[in-house]
Amino acid sequence: MSKKLKNYHAQVWDEPLVMQLSAVGRRGAILPATESEITARVGAAQGLIPYALLRKSLPELPEMSEFEVQRHYLHLSQQTMGMMGISLFGTCTMKYNPRVNERLVYQHNVAEINPHQPVETLQGVLEVISKFDHLLRELSGLDHFVFQAGGGADAAYTQACMTRAYHASRGELAQRNEIITTSQAHPCNPATAAAAGFKVITLPLEADGFPSVEALRAVVSERTAALMVNNPDDVGIYNPNIAEWVKIVHEAGGLCFYDHANFNGVMTRLRAADLGFDACMYMLHKTFGGPKGGGGPAVGAYGCTEKLIPFLPGPLVEEDGHGGYFLKENSDAGVGRVREFWGNVPVVIRAYAWTRAMGIEGLRDAANISVLANNYMEKRLMKIKGISIGFPDMKKRRLEMTRYGLGDLTKDTGVTTVDVQNRMTDFGVDAYWLSHEPWFVPEPFTPEAGELWSIEDIDYWIDVLEHVCNEARTNPELVKSSPHNQVVHKLDGTNLDDPDKWATTWKAYRRKYKKDTP
Amino acid sequence: MMSEKNLPTPHPFMANSAAGSYKEMLRVAEVGDIEELFEQIPSEHRYKGEWNFPRSLASEAELFKHMNSILKKSISSEDNLNFLGAGCWQHYVPAICDEMVTRTEFLTPVWGTPSSDHGRTQVWFEFQSQIGELVGMDFVGLPLYSFGTAAGHAVRMAARINGRSEVLVPSTLDPERLKVLKTYCGFPELSGYVSIVMVATDPHDGGIDVADLKSKISERTSSIYFENPTYLGSIEARAHEISAIAHGVGAEVIVGVDPISLGVIAPPSDYAADIVVGTTQPLGVHMNAGGGVGGFIATRDEAKYAKEYPTLQVSLTGTTHPGELAFGLTLFHQSSYGSRENGKDWTGNSVYLWAVANATYMSLMGPLGFKEIGETIIQRSHYAAALIDEIPGVSVKWKQGFFKEFVVDFSKSKLTVEQINKKLLEHSIFGGKDLSVDFPSLGQSALYCITEIHTVEDIHTLVAALKKVVA
Numbered sequence: 001m002s003k004k005l006k007n008y009h010a011q012v013w014d015e016p017l018v019m020q021l022s023a024v025g026r027r028g029a030i031l032p033a034t035e036s037e038i039t040a041r042v043g044a045a046q047g048l049i050p051y052a053l054l055r056k057s058l059p060e061l062p063e064m065s066e067f068e069v070q071r072h073y074l075h076l077s078q079q080t081m082g083m084m085g086i087s088l089f090g091t092c093t094m095k096y097n098p099r100v101n102e103r104l105v106y107q108h109n110v111a112e113i114n115p116h117q118p119v120e121t122l123q124g125v126l127e128v129i130s131k132f133d134h135l136l137r138e139l140s141g142l143d144h145f146v147f148q149a150g151g152g153a154d155a156a157y158t159q160a161c162m163t164r165a166y167h168a169s170r171g172e173l174a175q176r177n178e179i180i181t182t183s184q185a186h187p188c189n190p191a192t193a194a195a196a197g198f199k200v201i202t203l204p205l206e207a208d209g210f211p212s213v214e215a216l217r218a219v220v221s222e223r224t225a226a227l228m229v230n231n232p233d234d235v236g237i238y239n240p241n242i243a244e245w246v247k248i249v250h251e252a253g254g255l256c257f258y259d260h261a262n263f264n265g266v267m268t269r270l271r272a273a274d275l276g277f278d279a280c281m282y283m284l285h286k287t288f289g290g291p292k293g294g295g296g297p298a299v300g301a302y303g304c305t306e307k308l309i310p311f312l313p314g315p316l317v318e319e320d321g322h323g324g325y326f327l328k329e330n331s332d333a334g335v336g337r338v339r340e341f342w343g344n345v346p347v348v349i350r351a352y353a354w355t356r357a358m359g360i361e362g363l364r365d366a367a368n369i370s371v372l373a374n375n376y377m378e379k380r381l382m383k384i385k386g387i388s389i390g391f392p393d394m395k396k397r398r399l400e401m402t403r404y405g406l407g408d409l410t411k412d413t414g415v416t417t418v419d420v421q422n423r424m425t426d427f428g429v430d431a432y433w434l435s436h437e438p439w440f441v442p443e444p445f446t447p448e449a450g451e452l453w454s455i456e457d458i459d460y461w462i463d464v465l466e467h468v469c470n471e472a473r474t475n476p477e478l479v480k481s482s483p484h485n486q487v488v489h490k491l492d493g494t495n496l497d498d499p500d501k502w503a504t505t506w507k508a509y510r511r512k513y514k515k516d517t518p
Numbered sequence: 519m520m521s522e523k524n525l526p527t528p529h530p531f532m533a534n535s536a537a538g539s540y541k542e543m544l545r546v547a548e549v550g551d552i553e554e555l556f557e558q559i560p561s562e563h564r565y566k567g568e569w570n571f572p573r574s575l576a577s578e579a580e581l582f583k584h585m586n587s588i589l590k591k592s593i594s595s596e597d598n599l600n601f602l603g604a605g606c607w608q609h610y611v612p613a614i615c616d617e618m619v620t621r622t623e624f625l626t627p628v629w630g631t632p633s634s635d636h637g638r639t640q641v642w643f644e645f646q647s648q649i650g651e652l653v654g655m656d657f658v659g660l661p662l663y664s665f666g667t668a669a670g671h672a673v674r675m676a677a678r679i680n681g682r683s684e685v686l687v688p689s690t691l692d693p694e695r696l697k698v699l700k701t702y703c704g705f706p707e708l709s710g711y712v713s714i715v716m717v718a719t720d721p722h723d724g725g726i727d728v729a730d731l732k733s734k735i736s737e738r739t740s741s742i743y744f745e746n747p748t749y750l751g752s753i754e755a756r757a758h759e760i761s762a763i764a765h766g767v768g769a770e771v772i773v774g775v776d777p778i779s780l781g782v783i784a785p786p787s788d789y790a791a792d793i794v795v796g797t798t799q800p801l802g803v804h805m806n807a808g809g810g811v812g813g814f815i816a817t818r819d820e821a822k823y824a825k826e827y828p829t830l831q832v833s834l835t836g837t838t839h840p841g842e843l844a845f846g847l848t849l850f851h852q853s854s855y856g857s858r859e860n861g862k863d864w865t866g867n868s869v870y871l872w873a874v875a876n877a878t879y880m881s882l883m884g885p886l887g888f889k890e891i892g893e894t895i896i897q898r899s900h901y902a903a904a905l906i907d908e909i910p911g912v913s914v915k916w917k918q919g920f921f922k923e924f925v926v927d928f929s930k931s932k933l934t935v936e937q938i939n940k941k942l943l944e945h946s947i948f949g950g951k952d953l954s955v956d957f958p959s960l961g962q963s964a965l966y967c968i969t970e971i972h973t974v975e976d977i978h979t980l981v982a983a984l985k986k987v988v989a
Contacts, residue, residue, distance in 0.1 A: 059648075380546070
């Protein structure tokens, strides 16, 4: 089956580094000149700085006209495929980010607000935050949400800190120093638990894709501080024993945290509180339509039950009972802050607007469409030679994502999943997600169709993958040396971890390579 | 077969909500009833209750109206004359910065490949390079969530480097950042704990009290963290001496900066800082009700430091074609993505989009822009302080040697800052941040912020209003 693929080529501007575009004396911005009456009163700026603290030589920043700066960064935007192609990046739930939300949050009554303003002047933003808190309470069954965490990992860190504060308040922290997670949980769960000072216990997976109840029972003890798990995880498998898990951990005195990063497929069907969880996290920049920004600003919305509210990082946005809102500092026993202020407010506003645009029926439809699209993909993908499904012993229908492997293709041809990923970009299809560490499936890949992409987009994505798999068998070098139609060719990553060769700044590069051009 | 009533409602955000596409997927996936696809989830796990949810606003026109009916209830720092800073500062954001961060190519994606992400990754490298120029360091990572979280990670880097577990911080530290730092320093019952020791403030200039520093620093000290300018605005005039004292006991020197000051104030490398952290918000990002904050970590390009970074960082490298430039991630394996609980703290989504605004801003400003903005801010803020200091019952705590922010003491006016700020609001002015709760020793004091956006007329308006308020 040979299908017509796009005759695509990425935009190539051969754009130099901004530091190389400099011409002495050019200006991109003129600052308001200090009025003469000010200078007359206080004198020159240099006289107002202690001599030892005066800057001796100017920073070597580019000198460019305004248009040159604009054009440079527009070129760089055009040299970024992103959502201009097709991106089924699993775990990240690629969605449409409604443009109207940009219009809303760049108004001055969002953008030009200082968080210390008198509370009566903050009523608009506080009302949106509070209203969205209530929508999430409804979707989760939990009792209070906060938006301070700057992403999913930061919400996991919030949970680790909540766990510390909770057990410390009961005088049990020294004893309860273990957090249990699974090898399939997102790495941020064990990593943040460790950064918060806990010992991490990682449960291994069974053949059907989740750890056994017995494995959990074997590690739970009076040292257990908390359980941190994803469910479903990022292979589309749901742990059917999860309610029992929560019970086991609760009986041992531990807290249970639901990393709901993969909420998209189960929206309106599952509520964290109904399963017994003490707290959960949603990704507003993924599930709730906020833009990803290439890695934030993001929000890990963190919600908990009544008993944990006193430990939430503050300040909390509360209703005053008369249609107004106020900021309340939380108790001293609580987390305090995981980050300054009340979170990435524009992302919360966008997420609220997105959720209102969807409505509860829209959320249900989105979950159905995501899971259906994933199962549609599976039917087609499994017909391609060299592709296998992860955890084949789990025979039930996968949820919104599935982990596949190209191990057989690699064995036959030497072409790896990273090679395939690179080659797919030659046809306007951006990277798929591989897998978190550790890789349970050889040469993994994890697409997530979600509710955004059309059946035609999904078909094209599969057509490209199939084409590349065929190329791997007929012309493996073509795939291994790819990409060929991209902004630049295949990365040479051999020196990236060598202290004598890496260069994270232009200054370091010039010093190490003794030249002014790359 | 599917009954029509079970079909999704067509929605502009979902292509496959159209009946034809949906039915085709059902057919190919061999699904009769959509519920078959949820067979993994036990019935008793499922929510079966009613939803208390407001109606859908799928019409953009309706949604826009609804959103604005709420948002208009706020009064912004553009509506009013604003003198609040305190960790989130009102600077002018050039239009091109907003253009770049709302470009769909930068705004909406997550990860591609090094080749398909080339443009964005180059922006990130330019962000790192330009931050490095400002702070005088040549190893810089991708941005962190905020100033405070950058400081927290830096303190933990230092503790891993020298195996000590005590950090000295100035008593003037922003209470908001201090709370973040406390979170990052952990609990004594658990591993990785770092104890925080407060160093007194020199009452003459608001800098660190060197005698108190000497009495508290020891071979147990892992690092000293201080800021330039301090939270209360003072330029840390004894920065060289403080670094020397810290290095004398083998401690790491961590300095927090507001990079917008670095066209006129010496970069921390000049006074021997080992790790520099700071805020990125002043560099082309709106305050966003506090949602504009971002941070960075920068050090000398030495493996000792590089190998403790919790962030991801972009490195310039080549491709399979000689002479072609590309960017890859250096030291990825030490991140939490690479090593889970054995990684260096953790990373994840951060504020990478703001790096686009920051890089654009730094390119627009150039060396002279940074010099001029630093000069005008320091002159304007000193001018405002001088006039405010002349108001009867009002005095400026440290009358010189500050940048952008300064402490105004209203104690002698017999009014509280709260009362004064309420009255200023009637004049459409946001008075300075009330310090009386967090710093009771300063009495009824407020932290005033003056930037390049404040004209001489704005300053006169403030002074006239203050005169009326305290009269």
